[in-house]
Amino acid sequence: MSYAYLFKYIIIGDTGVGKSCLLLQFTDKRFQPVHDLTIGVEFGARMITIDGKQVKLQIWDTAGQEAFRSITRSYYRGAAGALLVYDITRRDTFNHLTTWLEDARQHSNSNMVIMLIGNKSDLESRRDVKREEGEAFAREHGLIFMETSAKTAANVEEAFINTAKEIYEKIQEGVFDINNEANGIKLGPQHSPAAAGGMAAGGLGGSQGGGCC
Amino acid sequence: MIHAMPLQSNCPQPVIKMLSSSSSPDIEERDSPDMDEDSGQKQETKDQAPDKGHGKYMQWQRSDSPSPERSANGGRGEPAGAARSPDRSEWALLEPAVGYHHSRDNGKEDSVSMSPPAADSAEFRPRPIEVDLSEIRSLRVTERGTLCVIIQSDGSTTSPLRFPSSAHMDSFLDMVNSVTPIVRSCKDKALYLAEEQSRPARATQGTVDTLYGFARFSERLVGTGIKLVRDFHQDPRAATLTGIGKVAEIVLNRGLEDHRPEEAIADALRQHSFELEPPRLQSTQHEGFEVVTEIRLGEKRPVARQKPLTQQEWDDAHDVEGRIPDPDALRRRIFHGGVEPQLRASVWPFLLDCERPELTTEERRAARDQRRDDYFRMKLQWASMSEKQLTRFTGLRDRRALVEKDVTRTDRGEAFFSGTSNITLLHDILVTYCMYNFDLGYVQGMSDLLSPILFVVKDEVDAFWCFVGFMERVCGNFELTQKGMEQQFSDLHALLQVYDPTFCSYLDRNESSQMSFTFRWLLVWFKRELDWPDIQRLWEVLWTGLPCSNFVLLVALAVLVQQRSTIIESELGFSAIVKHINDLSMHIDLESSLKLAETIYGQFRDGSRVPAPVLRILDLPVPPESDAGSSPPAGSVPAAAGADPSPAGGQRSHDSSVSEDERSYEIALASQYM
Ligand SMILES: Nc1nc2c(ncn2[C@@H]2O[C@H](COP(=O)(O)OP(=O)(O)OP(=O)(O)O)[C@@H](O)[C@H]2O)c(=O)[nH]1
Ligand SMILES: [Mg+2]
Numbered sequence: 001m002s003y004a005y006l007f008k009y010i011i012i013g014d015t016g017v018g019k020s021c022l023l024l025q026f027t028d029k030r031f032q033p034v035h036d037l038t039i040g041v042e043f044g045a046r047m048i049t050i051d052g053k054q055v056k057l058q059i060w061d062t063a064g065q066e067a068f069r070s071i072t073r074s075y076y077r078g079a080a081g082a083l084l085v086y087d088i089t090r091r092d093t094f095n096h097l098t099t100w101l102e103d104a105r106q107h108s109n110s111n112m113v114i115m116l117i118g119n120k121s122d123l124e125s126r127r128d129v130k131r132e133e134g135e136a137f138a139r140e141h142g143l144i145f146m147e148t149s150a151k152t153a154a155n156v157e158e159a160f161i162n163t164a165k166e167i168y169e170k171i172q173e174g175v176f177d178i179n180n181e182a183n184g185i186k187l188g189p190q191h192s193p194a195a196a197g198g199m200a201a202g203g204l205g206g207s208q209g210g211g212c213c
Numbered sequence: 214m215i216h217a218m219p220l221q222s223n224c225p226q227p228v229i230k231m232l233s234s235s236s237s238p239d240i241e242e243r244d245s246p247d248m249d250e251d252s253g254q255k256q257e258t259k260d261q262a263p264d265k266g267h268g269k270y271m272q273w274q275r276s277d278s279p280s281p282e283r284s285a286n287g288g289r290g291e292p293a294g295a296a297r298s299p300d301r302s303e304w305a306l307l308e309p310a311v312g313y314h315h316s317r318d319n320g321k322e323d324s325v326s327m328s329p330p331a332a333d334s335a336e337f338r339p340r341p342i343e344v345d346l347s348e349i350r351s352l353r354v355t356e357r358g359t360l361c362v363i364i365q366s367d368g369s370t371t372s373p374l375r376f377p378s379s380a381h382m383d384s385f386l387d388m389v390n391s392v393t394p395i396v397r398s399c400k401d402k403a404l405y406l407a408e409e410q411s412r413p414a415r416a417t418q419g420t421v422d423t424l425y426g427f428a429r430f431s432e433r434l435v436g437t438g439i440k441l442v443r444d445f446h447q448d449p450r451a452a453t454l455t456g457i458g459k460v461a462e463i464v465l466n467r468g469l470e471d472h473r474p475e476e477a478i479a480d481a482l483r484q485h486s487f488e489l490e491p492p493r494l495q496s497t498q499h500e501g502f503e504v505v506t507e508i509r510l511g512e513k514r515p516v517a518r519q520k521p522l523t524q525q526e527w528d529d530a531h532d533v534e535g536r537i538p539d540p541d542a543l544r545r546r547i548f549h550g551g552v553e554p555q556l557r558a559s560v561w562p563f564l565l566d567c568e569r570p571e572l573t574t575e576e577r578r579a580a581r582d583q584r585r586d587d588y589f590r591m592k593l594q595w596a597s598m599s600e601k602q603l604t605r606f607t608g609l610r611d612r613r614a615l616v617e618k619d620v621t622r623t624d625r626g627e628a629f630f631s632g633t634s635n636i637t638l639l640h641d642i643l644v645t646y647c648m649y650n651f652d653l654g655y656v657q658g659m660s661d662l663l664s665p666i667l668f669v670v671k672d673e674v675d676a677f678w679c680f681v682g683f684m685e686r687v688c689g690n691f692e693l694t695q696k697g698m699e700q701q702f703s704d705l706h707a708l709l710q711v712y713d714p715t716f717c718s719y720l721d722r723n724e725s726s727q728m729s730f731t732f733r734w735l736l737v738w739f740k741r742e743l744d745w746p747d748i749q750r751l752w753e754v755l756w757t758g759l760p761c762s763n764f765v766l767l768v769a770l771a772v773l774v775q776q777r778s779t780i781i782e783s784e785l786g787f788s789a790i791v792k793h794i795n796d797l798s799m800h801i802d803l804e805s806s807l808k809l810a811e812t813i814y815g816q817f818r819d820g821s822r823v824p825a826p827v828l829r830i831l832d833l834p835v836p837p838e839s840d841a842g843s844s845p846p847a848g849s850v851p852a853a854a855g856a857d858p859s860p861a862g863g864q865r866s867h868d869s870s871v872s873e874d875e876r877s878y879e880i881a882l883a884s885q886y887m
Contacts, residue, residue: 008788016618034622034626036626036741037619037660039658039737041795043792058367058788067695071698071729077787
């Protein structure tokens with residue numbers, strides 16, 4: 001479908017934290033624990049509606065293994081948003097956030113919106129990182145924060161959509177230059193204020209699934 | 214990504230619909246998700262119903278009814294273009310199952326099911342394929358007008374859509390054309406370009422812009438003579454030299470003196486479009502200045518592939534005592550045709566240097582016993598470690614944890630790996646490999662390399678030693694520094710630069726000179742790009758080490774250059790190239806790519822003035838005069854590195870203390886493979 005904007009997202013974080021599961025939950029609304037580990041990058045896409053405008057999210061799901069870090073860096077290029085994911089049941093994945101953040105800041109454009117995600121919130125009994133710790137880290141580094149579960153879908157929609165809202169607001173404020181594709185934002189093929197405004201879509205944050213890539 | 218499934222008459226037939234929110238004679242009006250009633254999967258389609266956009270788009274929806282109804286457009290207006298004529302009901306997706314994750318068909322050739330089959334596949338509903346008409350960049354029509362792939366502006370590439378005849382295709386193209394004007398590319402007859410790209414002004418725009426750059430560039434080249442070439446020599450990938458192919462066209466075809474104004478050069482270049490093979494440049498250093506010469510590749514000779522090696526041939530390759538007197542001939546034979554599936558378990562250990570050809574049957578048995586002992590000795594080293602001990606062995610503990618996490622995410626879609634027992638074998642072999650090669654340890658991707666081997670040889674010990682042989686060839690891919698991968702990227706770039714300078718410069722201009730989009734291809738030798746039988750075929754061909762140890766790069770080159778016009782003419786940029794290459798997964802024709810790779814090898818071999826570093830990548834002899842000051846062959850792996858016979862014959866006393874373990878292990882194995 002035609003969209004008003006296309007945002008490029010990248011999902012980063014240690015191996016096994018559930019990046020691919022989050023993506024699949026968001027694009028397909030299902031949890032598939034049995035799937036292949038990611039090598040290089042895989043893609044997902046979905047259309048959402050923000051402020052009555054169709055926004056297509058093109059999502060790059062990267063591999064978390066340390067050896068592949070250099071290849072992952074090349075995928076930051078032109079990303080408007082990043083989901084930085086750790087696993088609340090594994091402290092080491094939380095400890096590595098600083099390195100990930102350094103990488104992200106260094107290899108992306110400075111306006112990239114970063115959302116910090118503590119995943120696997122359904123595993124409360126095995127929790128190893130307190131919610132407050134995630135919040136504190138996010139506050140300290142100026143990130144948005146959420147705990148999610150790719151398994152129960154809790155907060156998954158919100159994580160992706162809130163990131164998009166933040167990007168959208170930056171566009172409204174004129175922070176992002178939408179004519180420069182290096183910012184990870186592209187205007188839709190048929191974008192015109194009239195066309196986008198004429199749609200009967202819901203308000204900010206409304207969304208429906210669909211849109212295979 | 215795509216579940217490859219041959220279309221059978223009794224399997225669910227997808228239907229094709231065209232949908233749009235704006236009325237148009239040929240396009241169905243979209244107004245309610247309920248319109249998918251005919252598909253018999255109302256619930257699912259509702260769930261997955263896309264936002265009601267404001268553009269025109271097509272949707273391919275899988276239907277579960279064998280003869281789909283086509284009148285189910287809620288009776289509104291004309292049925293969709295696809296559904297109007299009865300014939301068109303036969304339009305079908307070649308791969309009906311479209312999902313996000315990598316899965317493969319289990320019903321093929323030689324898959325076996327030793328463990329309980331995977332989770333019910335019916336649970337995974339294919340999503341409809343949707344294409345926004347305004348997003349179409351190009352359509353590639355092949356197989357005499359019966360197969361169509363649609364490339365969108367973000368590089369998204371659909372599964373091949375199969376049409377019963379070219380007449381159907383024509384009407385389909387007509388229909389697309391009525392919404393989004395398309396024209397046939399004059400450079401690639403299989404390619405139809407969406408009007409926006411093909412309008413004359415637009416078509417040449419990008420080219421002309423860059424050409425103005427070239428013109429200035431070539432002026433500089435003329436003015437300052439050789440400067441440019443020196444840069445090229447020092448860093449063939451320098452961004453400033455992205456136009457080298459084009460510059461070569463003008464400057465070399467016309468001679469360095471031919472100084473033309475920008476306009477004229479741009480004009481000339483416009484006429485000399487992509488399909489012209491531009492000359493290839495090489496520079497040689499001669500005391501303070503450089504000489505530019507034209508590289509000529511050899512003639513493009515088509516090659517034929519042979520039938521796979523048969524049992525008879527394999528038997529004949531052995532002498533009475535069981536030796537293989539002429540292993541090279543056998544390797545050549547396998548290079549040209551592969552191996553019949555049921556023979557693989559015998560042949561692979563030979564290809565992977567774990568069975569030595571000069572041994573008799575008797576000696577081979579002894580060697581095998583030795584390998585068995587060695588394996589279980591190494592296995593025991595980790596298997597006998599207590600939890601407490603592991604807390605002081607974090608190097609091992611962490612690797613084990615990683616292996617554990619990964620084997621449960623390796624080929625679970627294959628029936629063979631859907632249960633737990635074979636997953637446990639994967640785990641044990643990989644952890645034992647950590648003990649065998651602790652410096653390298655375990656890195657992601659290795660489990661992908663092991664799974665087909667275990668599947669084929671079906672023996673823990675043999676699989677381990679075969680895996681060792683494979684790792685000898687590819688361990689560079691898994692270094693933490695990723696030097697091996699970087700080297701392969703730059704080798705591939707160097708090959709492309711000589712083989713197809715225009716395409717190479719296109720990639721350079723689009724921030725893709727690093728070639729990192731081929732990462733997965735090269736890391737795990739196309740494991741994620743091919744279906745299960747093809748992986749096995751490709752790997753046994755590559756393991757022969759023929760005609761050169763880096764043949765995988767030529768396979769990559771062959772696959773890549775088959776995409777050149779799609780990429781160039783659809784004007785794909787960095788992100789779209791990565792996406793397009795990713796989407797090729799499960800749509801690569803292996804046999805034709807192998808043929809092309811071999812042909813390309815011949816062209817390099819028979820070429821003249823091919824730069825020495827490029828010759829070295831391909832293990833080709835370097836003529837003495839061109840040998841000046843070039844670096845040693847990079848990334849080349851010894852073709853036949855012997856499996857390291859690790860410190861032989863562990864102590865017997867040791868063995869007796871572990872025999873319990875071993876025995877139970879072998880019993881477990883035996884029951885699995887009986
Ligand atoms: N309980 C629970 N398990 C999860 C959740 N998300 C992921 N998992 C599990 O964690 C495993 C790893 O998830 P993946 O999505 O493959 O991890 P990844 O981050 O993509 O890992 P790499 O591709 O290796 O970088 C999966 O096999 C799931 O079983 C979650 O929200 N809850
Ligand atoms: Mg993943």
